[in-house]
Amino acid sequence: HLNGMFFIPFINIFEYRLQWRKSSETISLIFSYHPFKKEITMKKKLMLVLLTCCFMAAFSTQAYSADVKTVLDKMIAAQGGDVLKTIKSSHSVGKIKIIPQGVEGPMTIKAVFPGKFKSEVEIMGMKFIQATDGKMGWVDNPMQGGLKKMSPKETKSALRGAVGFGDLLEPSKHGLTYALKANETVDGKSYLVLERKYEDGKSSTLYIDSKTYLPAFSKSKRDTQMGEMDVKTILSDYKKVNGVMSAHKMVQYMNGQLYLEILWDKVEYNTPVKNAIFNMPEIKKAEEPAKKK
Numbered sequence: 001h002l003n004g005m006f007f008i009p010f011i012n013i014f015e016y017r018l019q020w021r022k023s024s025e026t027i028s029l030i031f032s033y034h035p036f037k038k039e040i041t042m043k044k045k046l047m048l049v050l051l052t053c054c055f056m057a058a059f060s061t062q063a064y065s066a067d068v069k070t071v072l073d074k075m076i077a078a079q080g081g082d083v084l085k086t087i088k089s090s091h092s093v094g095k096i097k098i099i100p101q102g103v104e105g106p107m108t109i110k111a112v113f114p115g116k117f118k119s120e121v122e123i124m125g126m127k128f129i130q131a132t133d134g135k136m137g138w139v140d141n142p143m144q145g146g147l148k149k150m151s152p153k154e155t156k157s158a159l160r161g162a163v164g165f166g167d168l169l170e171p172s173k174h175g176l177t178y179a180l181k182a183n184e185t186v187d188g189k190s191y192l193v194l195e196r197k198y199e200d201g202k203s204s205t206l207y208i209d210s211k212t213y214l215p216a217f218s219k220s221k222r223d224t225q226m227g228e229m230d231v232k233t234i235l236s237d238y239k240k241v242n243g244v245m246s247a248h249k250m251v252q253y254m255n256g257q258l259y260l261e262i263l264w265d266k267v268e269y270n271t272p273v274k275n276a277i278f279n280m281p282e283i284k285k286a287e288e289p290a291k292k293k
Contacts, residue, residue, distance in 0.1 A: 068180045071192055071208065076168050078213035083243040084165040088113060089273045094248075094264035096121055100257070107262065113164030114174075116278045131278050132158045138280040147283050153223075160198070167196070175199040183210070191216060214238055214245060222254075229254050242269040 137150030204220035
């Protein structure tokens with residue numbers, strides 16, 4: 001299936017051969033009968049056909065799953081192999097540019113996998129924070145009321161982005177399934193295509209470099225204050241860090257328009273990170289006005 005070709009199994013069960021053949025217009029089922037000395041009843045014939053079809057369906061599913069597993073295994077190997085299983089934390093430092101507003105500033109992300117991360121961005125003298133403590137998400141946005149908890153929907157989305165390499169190593173544990181689609185050629189370059197879907201129906205499409213097996217870009221949909229938007233995220237400038245191939249540049253498009261660019265100056269793995277930084281600070285109550293005597 002990697003090359004978009006049709007899988008053609010030949011299965012022999014008793015005296016029947018079931019052949020799945022693809023022509024330019026139709027897919028035909030051909031039965032060849034090899035006579036026994038004893039007469040075979042119509043009931044037995046139907047039973048044999050049903051057994052053949054069931055076996056064929058199972059066989060085709062196994063072959064398809066094996067193709068998905070092959071791609072995932074090669075992606076794991078390309079990004080670091082067994083080293084990925086040892087990654088428990090990360091610390092990235094770089095710069096973010098928000099293109100429509102023409103602003104930029106330093107950005108830091110610290111994470112402990114799975115479930116905990118904290119990103120800090122400083123723009124125009126203001127600090128913007130997003131974080132999860134493994135269960136609850138929170139933000140501190142001085143332009144939208146300051147410190148507050150994320151909604152359950154926002155928290156769920158944030159936690160999904162804080163699994164490290166778990167989405168590759170243990171997808172089922174994180175409620176993920178992968179489906180292999182037909183290869184696509186974009187700007188003259190061939191990509192393997194994987195559809196990644198969560199149990200609640202949320203999905204994204206990954207485009208994998210067919211030579212390096214490194215993720216090249218992804219497409220998804222995102223709910224925003226302006227409604228649902230198409231998002232394309234491009235990863236590039238891969239460098240090996242602590243045995244892991246890590247993208248040091250990320251560019252994101254929203255509805256086809258360039259939205260942001262992130263350049264990482266430093267990426268580290270398994271550096272000490274204190275769990276306390278992921279906890280939401282206490283929200284300070286507004287001071288009551290002094291009572292007149």
